[in-house]
Amino acid sequence: MEEVDITIIGAGVVGLSIASQVAKKNRDVLLLERHSGFGEETSSRNSEVIHAGIYYPQGSLKAKLCVEGNKLLYQICEENDIPYNPIGKLIVAINEAQENGLEVLIENGRGNGVIDLRIISSKEVQKLEPHIRARAAILSPSSGIIDSHSLMKYFETTAKGNNASIVYGCEVKLIEKPPEGYQVSIQDTDGELFSFLTRILINSAGLESSNIAALVGIDVDKAGYRIYYCKGEYFRVSRGKHRFAHRLIYPFPPHPGFVGIHTVPDLQGMMKLGPYDYFVECIDYSVDDTHKELFYESVRSFLPFIEFQDLGPDMSGIQPKIQRPGEPTKDFIIVHEEEKGLSGLINLIGIDSPGLTSSPAIGRLVENMVKQIL
Numbered sequence: 001m002e003e004v005d006i007t008i009i010g011a012g013v014v015g016l017s018i019a020s021q022v023a024k025k026n027r028d029v030l031l032l033e034r035h036s037g038f039g040e041e042t043s044s045r046n047s048e049v050i051h052a053g054i055y056y057p058q059g060s061l062k063a064k065l066c067v068e069g070n071k072l073l074y075q076i077c078e079e080n081d082i083p084y085n086p087i088g089k090l091i092v093a094i095n096e097a098q099e100n101g102l103e104v105l106i107e108n109g110r111g112n113g114v115i116d117l118r119i120i121s122s123k124e125v126q127k128l129e130p131h132i133r134a135r136a137a138i139l140s141p142s143s144g145i146i147d148s149h150s151l152m153k154y155f156e157t158t159a160k161g162n163n164a165s166i167v168y169g170c171e172v173k174l175i176e177k178p179p180e181g182y183q184v185s186i187q188d189t190d191g192e193l194f195s196f197l198t199r200i201l202i203n204s205a206g207l208e209s210s211n212i213a214a215l216v217g218i219d220v221d222k223a224g225y226r227i228y229y230c231k232g233e234y235f236r237v238s239r240g241k242h243r244f245a246h247r248l249i250y251p252f253p254p255h256p257g258f259v260g261i262h263t264v265p266d267l268q269g270m271m272k273l274g275p276y277d278y279f280v281e282c283i284d285y286s287v288d289d290t291h292k293e294l295f296y297e298s299v300r301s302f303l304p305f306i307e308f309q310d311l312g313p314d315m316s317g318i319q320p321k322i323q324r325p326g327e328p329t330k331d332f333i334i335v336h337e338e339e340k341g342l343s344g345l346i347n348l349i350g351i352d353s354p355g356l357t358s359s360p361a362i363g364r365l366v367e368n369m370v371k372q373i374l
């Protein structure tokens, strides 16, 4: 039976970044993806925001990897002609309670290592964004937007250049555990089955990551690995209103763990609003037109230039959450499963936002884990 050193499941931005880091001249690295190209799921259905790392609990993997990923992303974009724009972000307070809350938020961000944050007055907000309504705001200069497709292309090219083999149109169907390594069975688009052995198996299968963990024999409920689908919908802003705000404009967070519906400018200069997040039972990317009122009501206090008729349904994405609806937000799980008796298996579960921002830092972290195993 054929043998490889490292197999990565899933060519989203995370799997591609990992492949670009672990691929080396003297290693056999294989990246498997069920679709015909990279990034056909969550990695191309998001806000494409380079987050600064303000909200995440101090000491969490999300905080650490987001702050590190932010710096790495700007460097990668700059050095490799990947389109990006460090447009900056405002988190706006519209009443006294929220204004007081900005202090808590900024302290959290600073504790995470986001050192360029500052609170600005309504006058300063008016200077930067004359059409926004706010009593005060946090200005985050290191927040920005990126062309995620070009980033994934860069990771793919780097991985291939470092000797990785990337196979599209092949789905991992079965995983068995012989005494050494893992036996992986894959199916191609013609229905052909093929099995091979891998020493290290990296599960970065996004929405399917808990199913992959279950294939290896992990009790996903006991481990806390069950994925719950959280849909995020966007409405586009038309009738020229994209010209009324240039930065990312976020409300004061409505609930812990939710950033709230905000402006999502893109690199072409157009604007969406979103995401509106809610849990769903199955994967369906349609946008519910009846949510238009909710979008309008959520933003009109701080984006007074938006009128009801400016909004139209746009797109949606689905985040792999490891908390049930109503439960507190959980951290990324990125773990070498030695303690479960599964040496050589690295699981990445619940890689929701800020997974895009964190992707280059996740690649580095996983490469360090791989070095310890080999």
Ligand SMILES: Cc1cc2nc3c(=O)[nH]c(=O)nc-3n(C[C@H](O)[C@H](O)[C@H](O)COP(=O)(O)OP(=O)(O)OC[C@H]3O[C@@H](n4cnc5c(N)ncnc54)[C@H](O)[C@@H]3O)c2cc1C
Pocket (backbone or CB within 6 Å): 009, 010, 011, 012, 013, 014, 015, 016, 032, 033, 034, 035, 038, 039, 040, 041, 042, 043, 044, 045, 046, 047, 048, 049, 050, 051, 170, 171, 172, 173, 204, 205, 206, 207, 208, 209, 231, 232, 233, 275, 316, 317, 318, 319, 351, 352, 353, 354, 355, 356, 357, 358
């Ligand atoms: C609405 C929304 C907004 C977001 N906004 C932001 C943002 O602004 N900034 C930010 O940093 N993050 C954001 N995120 C989060 C970010 O998009 C994700 O964290 C990131 O894309 C996850 O990448 P991934 O590679 O882990 O998963 P995915 O992109 O889902 O990739 C997993 C891949 O695994 C493949 N796969 C699954 N099962 C198998 C199998 N059995 N065999 C072979 N292949 C398989 C899938 O086909 C898929 O291509 C947002 C997410 C959503 C949904």
